[in-house]
Amino acid sequence: MAVKIRLARHGKKGYAFYHIVAADSRAPRDGKFIEKLGTYNPNTNPATIDLNFEQALGWLLKGAQPTDTCRAILSYKGVLYKKHLLGGVAKGAFTETEAEARFNKWLEAKNGKIEAKTNKIATDAKSAEKARLAAEAKINEERAKAIAEKKAEAAKAAEEAAAAAAEEAAAEAAEAPAAE
Secondary structure, eight states: EEEEEEEEEEETTTTEEEEEEEETTOOOOTTSSSSEEEEEESSSSOEEEOHHHHHHHHHHHOOOEOOHHHHHHHHHHHHHHHHHHHHHHHTTTOOOHHHHHHHHHHHHHHHHHHHHHHHHHHHHHHHHHHHHHHHHHHHHHHHHHHHHHHHHHHHHHHHHHHHHHHHHHHHHHHHHHHHO
């Protein structure tokens, strides 16, 4: 039986969510599997990967073949690198403690990169929000200025109309006693 490490699709239409599973290569994509190794959510940025490291490494050491996407996920999480280091230990190239030290160094660097990306996304979102608010405030100021100008023009026109009406009333009052 050929075992594959692959993704099983879950979630709703247009919003996929995957389980990482070890399954018989002949089984359907979302069908029967041997063991669930973790989850993968590509809808977040960066993608959320929850993986049982030891189980995945165990299946790789037993000969399970990952699909292309799962290979990328396992590589991202360091499972393939750990397998590579364990192969070096088995061949006698270096000791197990040295392999652990190398893996821990790689893991720290990887976590630093992920943290930097998360921080960059957060700061970009904040700066975009500030720019959006500044643009909105500018538009509001322009609108308030236009409304104030219209109100000033309307007040001036009303004042002129009132003055003209007062002049007409005074002219009529002046003519009325003369006509009697």
